[in-house]
Amino acid sequence: MLVEKNCSLQPYNTFGIMARAETLVHVRSVKDVQELRAFPPLASQPLFILGGGSNVVLTGDVQGVVVKVEIPGRRLVAETSDAWIVEVGAGENWHDTVAWTLAQGWPGLENLALIPGTVGAAPVQNIGAYGVELQDRFDSLDAIDLATGELFSLDAAQCGFGYRDSVFKHPPVETAEPGRPAWGMGLAGRAVITQVRFRLPKAWKPELGYLELERCAQEAGTGEPTAQQIFDWVCDIRRAKLPDPAVIGNAGSFFKNPTVTPEQCQDIIARDPKIVHYALPDGRIKLAAGWLIDACGWKGKTVGKAAVYEKQALVLVNRGHGTDSVTGGEVMTLAKAIQTSVYERFGIRLEPEPVVV
Known part of the structure; x- marks a missing residue:
């Protein structure tokens, strides 16, 4: 666990907004998150979870502790008759992960290519593009309850996915109802996602529900493009109309x-x-x-x-x-x-x- 004081957040948000963190903590493992929670000078302060900084607007300096999630790792954890189950660390770059799954021969995420940010932030926002949302390829995730230190897992239903929405975007609602977790139906500021698992279908078929992709398929003279072709088309489309955050914040x-x-x-x-x-x-x-x-x-x-x-x-x-x-x-x-x-x-x-x- 690396701790920095009075640290600039400009390199950590894709808008390039100048702001500072009173305390910035880099976590690269489950152990780091547990150490953070067990260290009173940090655990007693408000926590703000930061992934790739691609979906945040900083309107001023951030008081308390900014937790920069940098947990690495990609692996195949299971294979069934109909899907590959792939587990990825929350700190991995999203686009690089999409490219990696295709390189392994596991299609399914290609429509989501070139979306900025990290894997751990993807379920929070239920990212989506060109007819596919994260929930369509989601299996489960692991997280740590910052209040109790407990590790827990959630499936798709428990994540409460909606349009650019999930349980991680809503504040906790304390509840004493039997059979329900203490945080109720909200996890904003309460949990750190550590790993995300995806279910990538073996019976894959192209998703061409958007006009731009249909046009690309027509120009290529095919009604059955490969996942790699769709990946390349999505990258070309996004680069043509969206600015690269590395060039324009x-x-x-x-x-x-x-x-x-x-x-x-x-x-x-x-x-x-x-x-x-x-x-x-x-x-x-x-x-x-x-x-x-x-x-x-x-x-x-x-x-x-x-x-x-x-x-x-x-x-x-x-x-x-x-x-x-x-x-x-x-x-x-x-x-x-x-x-x-x-x-x-x-x-x-x-x-x-x-x-x-």
């Missing part, structure tokens, strides 16, 4: 795609026939948040060093660098202005994806 898609009823969608279509929308299995309609923002004229607009990316209105970016970087306040001022604009025109409230600290 950002936190990926800043707003969730909102869902509306068919009636609400028809009302919007009557006013804006070109609105991008997708039907969901439950009958609701998902709207493209980027299209809504673009329609309100925000693409390329700035507030201080914060800007709406000129190639994709769903992404907010850092137009500063180094000591002249964007502030979290500028990012959130821009985000709130966009929310107000979209609500005034469409009557829809956009919800941010990143965690605001």
